Amino acid sequence: xxxxxxxxxxxxxxxxxxxxxxxxxxxxxxxxxxxxxxxxxxxxxxxxxxxxxxxxxxxxxxxxxxxxxxxxxxxxxxxxxxxxxxxxxxxxxxxxxxxxxxxxxxxxxxxxxxxxxxxxxxxxxxxxxxxxxxxxxxxxxxxxxxxxxxxxxxxxxxxxxxxxxxxxxxxxxxxxxxxxxxxxxxxxxxxxxxxxxxxxxxxxxxxxxxxxxxxxxxxxxxxxxxxxxxxxxxxxxxxxxxxxxxxxxxxxxxxxxxxxxxxxxxxxxxxxxxxxxxxxxxxxxxxxxxxxx
Numbered sequence: 001x002x003x004x005x006x007x008x009x010x011x012x013x014x015x016x017x018x019x020x021x022x023x024x025x026x027x028x029x030x031x032x033x034x035x036x037x038x039x040x041x042x043x044x045x046x047x048x049x050x051x052x053x054x055x056x057x058x059x060x061x062x063x064x065x066x067x068x069x070x071x072x073x074x075x076x077x078x079x080x081x082x083x084x085x086x087x088x089x090x091x092x093x094x095x096x097x098x099x100x101x102x103x104x105x106x107x108x109x110x111x112x113x114x115x116x117x118x119x120x121x122x123x124x125x126x127x128x129x130x131x132x133x134x135x136x137x138x139x140x141x142x143x144x145x146x147x148x149x150x151x152x153x154x155x156x157x158x159x160x161x162x163x164x165x166x167x168x169x170x171x172x173x174x175x176x177x178x179x180x181x182x183x184x185x186x187x188x189x190x191x192x193x194x195x196x197x198x199x200x201x202x203x204x205x206x207x208x209x210x211x212x213x214x215x216x217x218x219x220x221x222x223x224x225x226x227x228x229x230x231x232x233x234x235x236x237x238x239x240x241x242x243x244x245x246x247x248x249x250x251x252x253x254x255x256x257x258x259x260x261x262x263x264x265x266x267x268x269x270x271x272x273x274x275x276x277x278x279x280x281x282x283x284x285x286x287x288x289x290x291x292x293x
Contacts, residue, residue: 019125020118024088026142027117031110034149036067038156076104088114117145120272127276136172137275140165140225144268147218151264157214162221169224178275179227187223191231192216215263222271230274233281237270238263 043059050057063070072081079101085091092111099106120141128134143165151157166188173184195216202210223231246261274281 015125015130016122020122022138023118023121024114026121027114027145028086028088028110030117030142030146030149031113032067032072033146034113034153036065037146037158037160038150038154040065040067041156041158041160074099074101074104074106077102088118113145113149117142120145123276132172132175132177136168136177136225139168140275141272144272148265148268151214151262151268155212155260155262157212157218157264159214159217162214162217166217166221166224169221169226172225173227178225179229183227183229184224187226187228187231188220189223190228191223192220194231194235195219211263215267218264218267218271222267222274226271226274226278230271230278233274233278234267234270237273238266241269242266 043062043065046059047057072086073079074081076099079099082100085095085100089111092106092108095106097106097108098104121138124134124137124141128137143161147157147161150161170181170184170188173179173181178184179187195211199209199211199216202208219231219234222234226234242261242263245266
């Protein structure tokens with residue numbers, strides 16, 4: 001292990017290239033997760049409802065769907081995607097964004113997500129170096145990216161990701177990887193209660209639901225990873241960006257103010273920024289208001 005670390009120290013380009021490649025591959029998998037997991041959950045909810053109502057499941061005869069089955073295929077002609085056609089980013093460029101069989105258009109979202117995941121992973125490597133922090137930061141980043149994509153598509157933040165993410169954050173902070181364990185526990189508790197309180201205050205005042213329970217769990221997970229001190233920065237950044245996006249959509253596309261917008265992507269983005277620079281930003285803010293951090 002010591003020899004390996006010495007080699008990486010002498011050739012940092014190897015680490016950077018490996019992390020970029022790893023991120024591209026993981027990004028390809030996250031595209032699958034973002035598309036299939038909501039459908040898997042819908043199928044499970046339908047089965048549960050049919051069982052409760054003692055009715056036949058209309059989807060009982062459909063082929064099984066999970067993260068590994070069926071194999072990737074064209075959404076238009078259902079032709080299987082060959083391994084050489086599934087190389088992150090490169091295959092999409094070589095095929096010019098079209099299926100090799102039917103020439104149907106393939107969404108540019110696939111290579112964008114792959115490239116984004118690769119670059120984010122590379123940034124983490126440059127920031128944390130080869131360490132336990134890097135491993136935790138990569139797992140957190142990949143989960144946040146998957147949650148942001150799913151929430152944009154369906155306005156859902158699945159418990160299948162948010163709850164394991166919360167427990168994983170606490171486990172990583174047992175040895176104080178990012179913050180101390182007490183700070184992580186308080187971050188999880190306060191993160192959940194903060195948005196839960198906002199939810200109920202808004203509902204009592206307006207009779208409407210301003211956000212979903214998945215948002216509470218996501219902020220709790222971010223608190224478990226980054227500690228209670230990061231919560232103000234996360235809330236401030238996510239609220240600011242969410243408000244700007246909402247106002248922009250209303251101005252550019254005439255989107256009504258009553259049309260719901262997902263909050264999860266902005267929480268995820270703010271959490272990722274706080275992961276890298278939240279401590280410095282908080283210290284500068286406290287210094288600006290005359291508090292010695």
